[in-house]
Amino acid sequence: MSRQTTGYVYGSAARQLQVEPARRIEKRPQRQPQRRPQPVKRRVDKGAVALIIITFAIAFSVCFGYLRLQFQTTYMKKHVVQLENEVVEMEKQNATELQKLEESVDLGGIYKKATKELGMKNAKNNQIYTYESKKSTQVRLHGK
Numbered sequence: 001m002s003r004q005t006t007g008y009v010y011g012s013a014a015r016q017l018q019v020e021p022a023r024r025i026e027k028r029p030q031r032q033p034q035r036r037p038q039p040v041k042r043r044v045d046k047g048a049v050a051l052i053i054i055t056f057a058i059a060f061s062v063c064f065g066y067l068r069l070q071f072q073t074t075y076m077k078k079h080v081v082q083l084e085n086e087v088v089e090m091e092k093q094n095a096t097e098l099q100k101l102e103e104s105v106d107l108g109g110i111y112k113k114a115t116k117e118l119g120m121k122n123a124k125n126n127q128i129y130t131y132e133s134k135k136s137t138q139v140r141l142h143g144k
Contacts, residue, residue, distance in 0.1 A: 114120040
């Protein structure tokens with residue numbers, strides 16, 4: 001026998017509908033859109049702002065001073081090199097001028113003029129006096 005499922009129940013005087021047990025319907029709380037909490041407006045601490053400004057000012061001044069010193073160092077190095085080049089040039093000029101001066105002086109001519117025209121003679125051994133100083137190496141000769 002096959003069993004048919006119908007909405008009726010047989011075997012009693014009155015026909016009754018098959019009643020399904022009542023379901024418990026749980027009410028879910030409806031989700032209400034939650035408001036996001038508004039961020040609390042924070043007040044800026046004036047002392048912290050002042051401290052940050054002072055810190056940045058000090059850092060900026062230190063960096064500026066460092067850059068200024070680097071610039072001055074570079075400038076001084078270039079200036080020293082320039083002055084050294086000038087000294088080298090002056091030494092070259094002095095050497096050439098000294099050589100010209102030594103070449104222009106004729107010692108033989110001076111000797112002839114002194115002995116023949118002016119009547120000078122070579123000093124004799126008894127006319128040469130030597131002096132040893134115990135205090136210094138300089139000797140001062142004072143006239144008579």
